[in-house]
Amino acid sequence: MSHPSLRPVTTARPPITTTLFDFFKVGPGPSSSHTIGPMKAACDFLDLCRALPSDTLARAEALRVELLGSLSATGIGHGTNVAVLAGLLGSQPETCPGDVLTSLGRDPDARHDVSIGGKTLSVGLADVVFGPVAHDAPFSNTLRAFLLDAGGRSLFEREYYSVGGGFIQWQGWTPPERGKPRYPYGTMQELRGHLAKTGLTLHELMLENETAITGMSRPAIYERLDEIMEAMYDSVRRGLAATGKLPGTLGVWRKAASLLDHAKQMPIAVDRFLAKLSAYAFAVAEENASGGVIVTAPTCGAAGVMPALLYSMRNDMNIGERALREGVLASAAVGFLAKHNAGIAGAEVGCQGEVGVAASMSAAMLAHARGCAIADVENAAEIALEHHLGLTCDPVGGYVQIPCIERNSVGAIKAYSAMLIATCEESFQHKVTLDAVISAMGETGREMSNKFKETSEGGLAVSIVEC
Ligand code: SF4
Known part of the structure; x- marks a missing residue:
């Protein structure tokens, strides 16, 4: 007979498919959800933009990222905006130099060139903005990335979620196909x-x-x-x-x-x-x-x-x-x-x-x-x-x-x-x-x-x- 104060734990959830190297990730601090995850999301967005049709890219003039929820509330202290900028410039957490955040954050007004499909866009910390803390996305750590035309209209966008431990998901995300444990x-x-x-x-x-x-x-x-x-x-x-x-x-x-x-x-x-x-x-x-x-x-x-x-x-x-x-x-x-x-x-x-x-x-x-x-x-x-x-x-x-x-x-x-x-x-x-x-x-x-x-x-x- 079980102790009355101890609830039995049952689960109907699917089995765990997390892997060792999804879990233990090498990357820059200070926060996996605020630096590694957002850097990965920004870099992923850059890759997606590079794969867009050439007529869309021909109209592209700017990149913009909006940080929401906790990413906005504590993003400055965590260097989230700098991590996002590093990602937009193509840095990946596992391979970036150890001091990438320090060097990019040194001059807040600096502009950097990023090449997207034969076009060169200029990005800087001003393109990463701190949005509302309260929002209705499914995860607190949310960021919205946009490729904009000359009039500021969105040509392509994606909503990302930094779900902890450096893991990212996005709107419509489904778990990747992999083997069964x-x-x-x-x-x-x-x-x-x-x-x-x-x-x-x-x-x-x-x-x-x-x-x-x-x-x-x-x-x-x-x-x-x-x-x-x-x-x-x-x-x-x-x-x-x-x-x-x-x-x-x-x-x-x-x-x-x-x-x-x-x-x-x-x-x-x-x-x-x-x-x-x-x-x-x-x-x-x-x-x-x-x-x-x-x-x-x-x-x-x-x-x-x-x-x-x-x-x-x-x-x-x-x-x-x-x-x-x-x-x-x-x-x-x-x-x-x-x-x-x-x-x-x-x-x-x-x-x-x-x-x-x-x-x-x-x-x-x-x-x-x-x-x-x-x-x-x-x-x-x-x-x-x-x-x-x-x-x-x-x-x-x-x-x-x-x-x-x-x-x-x-x-x-x-x-x-x-x-x-x-x-x-x-x-x-x-x-x-x-x-x-x-x-x-x-x-x-x-x-x-x-x-x-x-x-x-x-x-x-x-x-x-x-x-
Ligand atoms: S969970 Fe919060 S208080 Fe704890 S280590 Fe992370 S940032 Fe610091």
Whole structure:
């Protein structure tokens, strides 16, 4: 008989078809939904324009993008307009130079040439406008892109949605055709069922599904996974080497290098370990805040949590390369479930979907890499997410700095703590499933006021009078 306070979680949703490399994306911060997604959308629009009939292109005179909802409310602080301009000039998040946003944003009045079908148009930041925060599109993070004639009439347009984690959709979007997962699941309960039936480990099942969906061979998956992990380590190293103030009007100092210096001198081992872990998380979150290249895990805002723990597992816990890779694969299962059943964008479900999910993924990664049973891996992920429930997204001034940078550090420590609790308790005594906590996160996010969903209109964002 089930406990009366625990609702059974059922799903009629189709199985998850998200892939590892849809999910872990390399690109410039500070916000996957506000920089990577809009940059991809703008670049996609450029490609579509280039494919238009020549008589349409002959009349084209200008490009224009309107930012709506959260993209408008916090777009300045996030550099969304600069990311869109970079996309209109053909930049892709994975391949753009690390400082593209800084260099393009330096001169707000600069004009740039972009060639479209033999025609050269001039674009600049003035062509990316901040529209209404309230709108009736299906996603808060909406942008409308237009190709205009000399009279300002639309020749071609598309409405895009930046749906979190750097994913984009558009009006009329349908999911791309791809292979079917070998072991279909939409919930942890279904995933657990496959593992029990087949005897596979979690990372093996993830690999099997990745191959079935994408057609990638195992060596190709490993190679790309190693690149993603190397990008994570890089972001830690770059952040630890940087000093000075972050961009923006808040005047926030980078602290990662100084935290690490202090940590190394601490006489108590546990202080040393936790302070180093914090320094690693600060390092990546500060890189993200300065528009540097990071990995979405699951988003830019929360990009410091998982690399911090991964870097610590490699350098401070001496966990081997194979176990690290397997841990990352296990973490992806948790991220996929959260994305599929609730959301991973601050603008949709608050920070519980960003730092909360990052902590949950990280707890699973650590538990799996340490060889824990699947019940402990699930419980570690559940505990880490449970204690982020209700967490709002209220970045001060629209910058992904306060509270985001410290929050990444606290998220990494919570992930470590969740793994400890899960592995110290009897797993059968654990009352809350991962499915239940993800469902609770989704419900909490849906009920959360928009003031607390990346609009900077409530909470800490309006509580700081002077910085
Ligand atoms: S508060 Fe959390 S969700 Fe919001 S921008 Fe910062 S890290 Fe992202």
